[in-house]
Amino acid sequence: MEKHEKLLNQEAADKRRKGKKPKTPNKLKVIKQYCKGCGLCVDVCPTGTLELVDYPESKFGIRVEVVAEDHCIGCQMCELRCPDFAIFCNYEEGE
């Protein structure tokens, strides 16, 4: 993992420490084969719900992981900022 990626994970941990958990739960869905591990969702998430993890199965070697779903406030910024349609927030199948 590169330096800026480790920094992202640290910032996410900081956000989790400072923030409060929301009352209503929210669900996140990650499509691992589309994720390229760019880290934009981790950066843009206001509550530190997401972090980057090593993922040797993909050619990028890294992907996003939902580490604290109970912190998710359902703002959908991760889904909007993701360039690869790899993460969805409160996605209802068959909507």
Next chain:
Amino acid sequence: MRKYEKYIRYRTFPTPWCPGCGNGVIVRAIAISLAEMDIDPKDIVVCAGIGCSGRIPTFFNTNTLHTTHGRALTFATGIKLSRPDKTVIVISGDGDALAIGGNHLIHAARRNIGIKMILVNNGIYGMTGGQCSPLTPRRFYTETTPYGNIEPKFDVVDLLSASKASFVGRETVVRPKALEKIILKSFQHRGFSVVEVISNCHINLGRKNKLRDPIAISRWIKSKTVSQKQWESLSPEEKIGVYPTGIRNEENERMEYTDLYQKHIVPNAQAGLKKR
């Protein structure tokens, strides 16, 4: 299932772009706008030229056309004129719209033909390896400006306003919700509409200019763009190198080209009014 997913061609995924490239955000913003307007995908054609942004149409579940470099607007003009009731969208990058295709851009604006254009501005020629473009900021280092870029860049919004485009706006990929809103408005506009989308190319532009990862370059873009209100409160020195987002020009007085053709030329021709 999101409403916009019927406009996405999932069988062509995953996308070929670098991790973090803004093109994917543009795909989603366009798909959301099309879903909002509820147009049948079979009545839409998305055209593009050459470059990384030229691969954007591949991911739409509509008719798609990948043309020669810089000439997407000409193909779109032919399609729009001969099928005025269809939706024609053109996606262009830096070189496609302003270098080789600069001439077609100003003529399409002058004609006010009902093509919806998205101009993806990432400040570089990404696909060919990172050469400078007409939109590369000054003093930046690229593959063909190893000593720093000495050419100033176009202000796309100024250029198009001067060419009398009837809808011109600018947004960035860093603000996806605002991007959706402005693209929706541009699609709803009847005449020629252009939205310049400032996108991030950390691999080719950022690599030589200390903006190597998507987070750093996104923050840099955010620092260089301000809203229209903030722009007005800046001093002239602060305005250098900073760009206002939002709709610059939106006018509906001029008739769209194909409407004018049907309402003026065809009736005159058929009434036997010859040219003088």
Next chain:
Amino acid sequence: MSKSQVLQGNAIVAKAALDAGCDFFAGYPITPSSEIAQIMSQRMPQMNRYFIQMEDEIASLGACIGASLAGRKAMTATSGPGFSLMQEHLGSACIGEIPLVIVNVMRGGPATGMPTKPSQADVMQARWGTHGDHPIIALTPATSEELYTETIRAFNLSEKYYNPVILLLDEVLAKAHEDFTVPDKSEIYLRKKERIKDLNMFDRKIGDNPHRVDFFRGYSIHMDGLEHDAHGWPTIDPATVDKMQTLRMQKIYHNLDDIVKFNTMEMEDADIMIFAFGISARAAMSAVEIARRQGIKAGLFQPLTLWPFPKVVLREKFFTRIKKLLTVELNMGQIKYEIERVARDDVEKKSLNRANGVPFTPFEILAKLKEF
């Protein structure tokens, strides 16, 4: 039988295009083909069809390709400098298998050359002007009736074979006003309303045409300038690319009987064959008449289809007994290399070439015939 009228060559081509069902014209004015655009600008809106004057020739051909993909029969008209600009999009139309008609009224070249003088110097460019391997059909009418019938045939061939067709005229044929009677009703080939299975548009047997659909026909198709597979998706797989290149070339070369057309004059018992097309053929026709009266057994082979070159018919029917060949073309020598390669080694070959803007007269051709 309609009555005869005096019409300019450009006007005959425009009339034939409208009769063939051309419903989109995008052009840029250039001497000597501007009249076609002017007539189209008047007639197209009258017939509820589409005309636009684009900002340059590159844009004109781009708009024509767009309109052809949207289901219209599209056409443009230009001359040498504009034709050079159109080459990239010509290749695009070849790889996308898109029907298109381009009228090239050849003038003195190269570069700006002599805008008001004729030449026949774009014939090699019509075949290989654009980069890459591609098939092309080029037609060369000579008389005013052929201007009409060959234009209609150009549209029919382009629709049938999904390929651009180039109609080669020259400045004299285009600008001369001649007596013209519309021939009896010609057959117009309508674009096929294909139905495709799972978007497979380009796969077919060798020699067949693609069953490609246009936009807005109920399918979401992808058209590309990149090399593609049967569905139109870009690919670089060697086996697929080889197959696609072969299919594109062979759709023309397997159907030469349908595409190749030519006229002959007094060739049954001729000793000397004159090979000429376009304005040179007009002079050659008179030269053959005068020569015959003087006892010289000359005959004329006038190709109406210049590309693909009528090699097979020449080798099998004419070069079995013809031993003397005269090539007449208003350029410094282009088609002569092609026909001299086709002719046998024991054929005596002469040629009349010049590119100074003065068409050959029948007496100049007769003088050369006497040198044999």
